[in-house]
Structures are given as structure tokens and as C-alpha cells.
Amino acid sequence: MTQQKTFREVIADGEGIFQPSVSLDCVIFGFHENELKVLLIKAKSTDHWALPGGFVFKDEDLDDAATRVLKERTGINDIFLQQFHVFGSAKRSDWNIHRSNFKKDGIEIGPDHWLLKRFITVGYYALVEFAHVITTPDSSSEECRWWDINEIEELFMDHKQILDKALDTLRLQLNHLPIGYNLLPQKFTMPELQKLYETILNKTLDRRNFQRRMTGFGILKRLKETRKGGAHRAPFLYSFDMRKYRKALKQGLHGGW
Amino acid sequence: MTQQKTFREVIADGEGIFQPSVSLDCVIFGFHENELKVLLIKAKSTDHWALPGGFVFKDEDLDDAATRVLKERTGINDIFLQQFHVFGSAKRSDWNIHRSNFKKDGIEIGPDHWLLKRFITVGYYALVEFAHVITTPDSSSEECRWWDINEIEELFMDHKQILDKALDTLRLQLNHLPIGYNLLPQKFTMPELQKLYETILNKTLDRRNFQRRMTGFGILKRLKETRKGGAHRAPFLYSFDMRKYRKALKQGLHGGW
DNA sequence: CTTCGAATGCGTCGTTATGACACAATGCTA
DNA sequence: TAGCATTGTGTCATAACGACGCATTCGAAG
Incomplete structure (x- = not known):
């Protein structure tokens, strides 16, 4: 998934290699200059930023898939990573945005393409040490950078809701887990x-x-x-x-x- | 899903009407005679009891599907129902058990049947008032009854793990939610x-x-x-x-x- | 009808956790 | 060397919590 070619292959072949219907999105928290940050990505031609996410290989555990996505974007593994909620609304996807995005990106996908099907996404949140992260867009067509929590207003699809839910969860966990370790x-x-x-x-x-x-x-x-x-x-x-x-x-x- | 015929239709047609890859299982708690109970079901010819579960219609919200399953088994709606964890291990299903179960039940399914594919299941837990529940097996081929929490040793597939996780969650929530309302x-x-x-x-x-x-x-x-x-x-x-x-x-x- | 056992209603006491705040110590800067 | 901002440490009153005592009330036994 590091080169445009591979990316195209994945787009074409996804139905064969991924578990259908299921995706995951990671809310990656970092702490820098007294500000809580979140790692977001953006396709070149898209208006909205999004949470880094991915799909699950057919023989891959869900948690392993999340670990893989995290590793791809941050270069880090072995950190605090936890699922916090499943988002399963029937109408959470926006097919039109998807299609037009790929079109701008020079990739044509048909109306029956697997990417346009309905997905139920599992939200994971991660706590990472800001300084250790090497932000890595997953293909040349994307940006990837830290955002201040308070800067974020609108995100791709329902990703803002996912982020908010992650924040709520983080605040709840704060009373039960010694959270500092992974963020400092x-x-x-x-x-x-x-x-x-x-x-x-x-x-x-x-x-x-x-x-x-x-x-x-x-x-x-x-x-x-x-x-x-x-x-x-x-x-x-x-x-x-x-x-x-x-x-x-x-x-x-x-x-x- | 109340008659054998419909059941067979669903088995045959599932791929067309359900969201693939995704299932849900409900841990339905009740309280009776000072004992914590869980509602379990069993296919006639199966050795193991299982959590009541189901699949998600293609245009149905995940939460609505859980509510529907709950209603089907208990006759109750509008109660405490909450997702608590996703179980996404690649090897959590046991295809052979599935097949032999259906065989005993007089239903033949081929090796590529949708039911034998990998499923990622979302665990829901519910708190219901014992006396209000009318236990309802979802087809004539099943039993459905309350079990004492401490009686349960082995369940279908990974359902025992799901149950244990639900119990852990319930105990955690106990400190944050006034839980008595739905159980008493x-x-x-x-x-x-x-x-x-x-x-x-x-x-x-x-x-x-x-x-x-x-x-x-x-x-x-x-x-x-x-x-x-x-x-x-x-x-x-x-x-x-x-x-x-x-x-x-x-x-x-x-x-x- | 009286007595007794058992469970409930209500209160006390010492310990600990919590929130608010005072004061001394330290390290840089002017 | 004086001043200032920030950190280290302690105090005090209040609230929360765990352990426990005692009187009350119900049904049952005699």
C-alpha cells in the first residue's frame, strides 16, 4: 500500500482480499506543546480530512488489522490501541463523495464497486508518543499530519462523530487507566x-x-x-x-x- | 423468522438480504430468585447452547438489528441495550460444527455457503425484567431458556468469551449507571x-x-x-x-x- | 396471647479521600 | 543581589467510606 500502483491494485481487487462490509478507523492521539493532537489524512483532491482507516484481510484478526494500519501511518507498533465503538448506521457512507474523489484522483469506479458498498466500521483509539511518530501518508495521493483537537470542525463522512466518541471514551478511561505512559x-x-x-x-x-x-x-x-x-x-x-x-x-x- | 419455512428461506437467501461478514450476539441478562440469569438458545441437534444472535439487513442500522433480535427473543423492546465489544478473530468460527448442525437439522449447505464464511460479531448486552420476558425460540428447531450465570460452562464457538466480556462490562458499568431499573x-x-x-x-x-x-x-x-x-x-x-x-x-x- | 428469632430502619465513630489554600525553596533574570 | 515565577511540601476543614451497635417490626412457635 505504499505505491500508487499497489493502491490501484487494491482498489481493483479489494473484494478478493478484504473481509467485506467491515472497515476500521483509528483515532490516533498525540500530545505536543500542551495540546492534544489527532493524526488525520487527506486525499489530494478531497475537501475533507479523514481518520486513517483500512480494511481487514480475509485471514487477519480485526485487532491485527488495526495494529497494521497504525503501524503504516505512524511507524510505531506495540502501543496502546483499543477498540471503543462500532459505527453501524445504514446510511453512514456517502457514495457520491467516494466516487467523485476517486474520479478526481484519476480512478474510475463503477456503481457496483466494492468501495461503494455499505461498511460497518470499528473505531479504535491509540495513544502514541508524538515525537516517535513519522507521519506516513498511505499513498502519494494523500497528506498526513497532526491536527489540534480544537481545530477540527468537519471531517469526511461520520468521522467527526467517531472522533468525538473516541474523546469521550478517552475521558472516561482517564479515571481507570494511567494514560500518561503512551503519550509522554x-x-x-x-x-x-x-x-x-x-x-x-x-x-x-x-x-x-x-x-x-x-x-x-x-x-x-x-x-x-x-x-x-x-x-x-x-x-x-x-x-x-x-x-x-x-x-x-x-x-x-x-x-x- | 418464526416458521421453519421462513427459516429455510433465510438460510438459502441470506447472502442477498443480509450485510455480509457482520453478525451480532446478544447477552440478555435477567434477575430472578436472587440469581443473575442469561437467556440462551439451542438448536435441537446441537450439543452446545448459544447466545441469541442474528444478522443485519442490508438497509438496517446495526443497533436496530440488535433491537430486533432482542424483541424476537424476549418480546420486549425499549429496554437497556448496549454494544460492548467486537469479536473479530479470524478463527472464531467453527465451520464444521455449523455444517453438521444444519445437517442434523435436515438442511444441507454447501462448502461455499454464506453461513460458513467468516463473521465479525458485535456483542450487545441487554438488561431485562425477568417477569416480562416471554422466551421465544426463533424457529421450531430451537430451545430458548434462562440459565443461571454460574451454571454456564461451555457455549457454542466463542460465545462463552463473549458472555464473560459482557459480565466484565456490566460490572464496570455498575459504578457509572443506575442499573437496577431494567432488571427489577x-x-x-x-x-x-x-x-x-x-x-x-x-x-x-x-x-x-x-x-x-x-x-x-x-x-x-x-x-x-x-x-x-x-x-x-x-x-x-x-x-x-x-x-x-x-x-x-x-x-x-x-x-x- | 406472649415470646422468640430474624430481618430491617436508623445512627455512630474512626479512617481515609478530597478540595482549598499557605508558605518555603529554587532557578533564572534584571 | 534582589525580584519574580514556578515548584515542593504541608495544613485544615469537609465529605465519603467501611465497620459496627441498637432498637423496631414482622411472622411463627409455644
Whole structure:
């Protein structure tokens, strides 16, 4: 799927190699400069940006397909990736947009083409470390870049709804999972972690209570280093204690904000 | 789908009327005699019981299909019904069992039959009031009855995994949703409500703390009646305050056990 | 009719979690 | 070296929570 030719082959052959009716879309979250970002793609000739998605090979597990799509777009594997909802409205697709897009792209597809059939899509959301990602459009005809969560207004088909649902899920999970690990670099400061939570929850939190709570979970290791360079008191660096972190992942964190 | 003839037609015609690749299975919970129950079905000639499931009509929303299946089996609509997970393993089906089942049933299906293709199934779970349910097998060749959660050991294909996942989800949701409404009759006692929670969570709770918490949510109305007849002090009857109940559904309940 | 057992209604107490806030320490800059 | 912004740490009142005591009320046994 890395070259135009392969892309065309896939378009022609999809019915033979993919599981029919089923697609998946990934909401890939990153965190950069105190902003929550989402990775979006765009076909050259299309007006709207879209979530990176794909189809499932006939002998491929659904989760593996999601992992594959993620790897294709970010170069990363082995990260937090989780299905969160299935979107199965009968009218969620917009065939006309599809066709005209391909036409602009120089590909003609007939009215019975498999891409124009109805698809039920499984939404996955991923948490990735922004700096580790190499954004990779899946063919020369596409762009691929990070968007600030708040910039996004309209997306391809029902992708905005999918994104919103992913955000809701993320916020719910925040109270049960120690989410920082996949979104932050290995070493980070407490204020950085707090900014992450504040950004996701879209509200400000008390600095001291946040610290008390976070350290109370017992999943953080405070390093002896500090982050110098800021014009103020140097904050300690932290990293996750992976043993306790995994334990917490299973049991879930208590309480809520 | 109520007569054998229609059933055979569906088997023959499925590819034309159903969305390919996609199925759904319902985990229908009920509560009776202080036990958590699940509604299961069985083809006459099959060894294993299964979750009631179905397929999605080509122009039917996924959620509507789930509602339809539920209605077919329980006679109830307008109840708590929620998707909780998609099961998309490539090898989750067992073609041989399928074929031999139909053979025993007097229906021959070829090796390329649509029913033998790979399906990705969406798991739904429902909470229904036990007494309101009229168990309805979907064709004369099937049984349909309630099972105690703890009796169930092995099910058709991966249905046991689906059931377990539904139970996990139910337990998680218990802390966020006032779940009693759909599982209990309109009027119920506090001990009954407590038994429901204890059964789902599979642990005993303190009587007095439970009452304090439940009433603290402010979603219960205590009636002036009591339930006489038990050989002890008559407990008050309660019912849900629907206005506050719906409000709580949106906001979620705080804390956890 | 009285007594008894068992379950329910209601309240207390100590511990812990939570939200709000004060003050000292630190690192850069002027 | 003084000043300022930010971080580290602690306090205090309040609310939530778990464990438990005691009186009340129902049916049943005598």
C-alpha cells in the first residue's frame, strides 16, 4: 500500500482480499506543546480530512488489522490501541463523495464497486508518543499530519462523530487507566503530566492535589534529575514504574475528578 | 423468522438480504430468585447452547438489528441495550460444527455457503425484567431458556468469551449507571436491590452502607407501602424517580465499591 | 396471647479521600 | 543581589467510606 500502483491494485481487487462490509478507523492521539493532537489524512483532491482507516484481510484478526494500519501511518507498533465503538448506521457512507474523489484522483469506479458498498466500521483509539511518530501518508495521493483537537470542525463522512466518541471514551478511561505512559516521553515532569490531564479533561486542576493523587497511585518513580532551563525552579523528572504501572492497568485506578 | 419455512428461506437467501461478514450476539441478562440469569438458545441437534444472535439487513442500522433480535427473543423492546465489544478473530468460527448442525437439522449447505464464511460479531448486552420476558425460540428447531450465570460452562464457538466480556462490562458499568431499573420490577425493596448488586459483583455488601449510598444518589423514591409476608420485619418498597434517574444516567454515578 | 428469632430502619465513630489554600525553596533574570 | 515565577511540601476543614451497635417490626412457635 505504499505505491500508487499497489493502491490501484487494491482498489481493483479489494473484494478478493478484504473481509467485506467491515472497515476500521483509528483515532490516533498525540500530545505536543500542551495540546492534544489527532493524526488525520487527506486525499489530494478531497475537501475533507479523514481518520486513517483500512480494511481487514480475509485471514487477519480485526485487532491485527488495526495494529497494521497504525503501524503504516505512524511507524510505531506495540502501543496502546483499543477498540471503543462500532459505527453501524445504514446510511453512514456517502457514495457520491467516494466516487467523485476517486474520479478526481484519476480512478474510475463503477456503481457496483466494492468501495461503494455499505461498511460497518470499528473505531479504535491509540495513544502514541508524538515525537516517535513519522507521519506516513498511505499513498502519494494523500497528506498526513497532526491536527489540534480544537481545530477540527468537519471531517469526511461520520468521522467527526467517531472522533468525538473516541474523546469521550478517552475521558472516561482517564479515571481507570494511567494514560500518561503512551503519550509522554520516558522522562517527564509533574507539571507536564498535569498539563496532559488538563488538556484531555479540558479543565484546570489544582497543582498540589494533582501531585498528591498521582504519587498516591504509586506508579511513578521520581528521578534524581531535574529539568533545568525553564526560567524557574527546576522540577523533578519522573518516569513510570512499569511493574506497578502494568498492575494498575489491570486493576484500574480509583476515584474520579 | 418464526416458521421453519421462513427459516429455510433465510438460510438459502441470506447472502442477498443480509450485510455480509457482520453478525451480532446478544447477552440478555435477567434477575430472578436472587440469581443473575442469561437467556440462551439451542438448536435441537446441537450439543452446545448459544447466545441469541442474528444478522443485519442490508438497509438496517446495526443497533436496530440488535433491537430486533432482542424483541424476537424476549418480546420486549425499549429496554437497556448496549454494544460492548467486537469479536473479530479470524478463527472464531467453527465451520464444521455449523455444517453438521444444519445437517442434523435436515438442511444441507454447501462448502461455499454464506453461513460458513467468516463473521465479525458485535456483542450487545441487554438488561431485562425477568417477569416480562416471554422466551421465544426463533424457529421450531430451537430451545430458548434462562440459565443461571454460574451454571454456564461451555457455549457454542466463542460465545462463552463473549458472555464473560459482557459480565466484565456490566460490572464496570455498575459504578457509572443506575442499573437496577431494567432488571427489577417497578416496586422493589432495598434488600432486593442489594441482592442484585451482590449477585452481579459476586461479593457481599454491608446492608447499612449500601442503603446510605443508594439513597444518597437521590434516584429512589420510597413508597409508603411495605412488603409483608416475609417472616420478618416488612421492608419498604421503592421505585425509581425517573426524572432523576435519567439525569444520573447521563452524568454517571460517582465512586466505586 | 406472649415470646422468640430474624430481618430491617436508623445512627455512630474512626479512617481515609478530597478540595482549598499557605508558605518555603529554587532557578533564572534584571 | 534582589525580584519574580514556578515548584515542593504541608495544613485544615469537609465529605465519603467501611465497620459496627441498637432498637423496631414482622411472622411463627409455644
